[in-house]
Amino acid sequence: MIVHRLTVDGKDYFLPDPVDDLRSKILEAVRAGGGYVTIPPLRGGPGVDVLFSPGMPVTWAQIEVDPPAPRQEEPRVDIDSFDAL
Secondary structure: OEEEEEEEOOEEEEEEOOOHHHHHHHHHHHHOOOEEEEEOOOOOOOOEEEEEOOOOOEEEEEEEOOOOOOOOOOOOOOOOOHHHO
């Protein structure tokens, strides 16, 4: 799974793929002299409105996240048996 990290003025936002439309909106806001852009949430919810302006430090990073490994069941110990001691 690919996750994108957007860092705006030192604050990190983690975004699902794709981000092309969001990049365009941010660039448009900066070119217009500033404006609010809604940053979508990674999992759900309304997102966050961030004010972008010229000169504001913004960086993008792409992170590949492996799915969690399946849990292995631990061997069961019968605590009612003295053999387990």
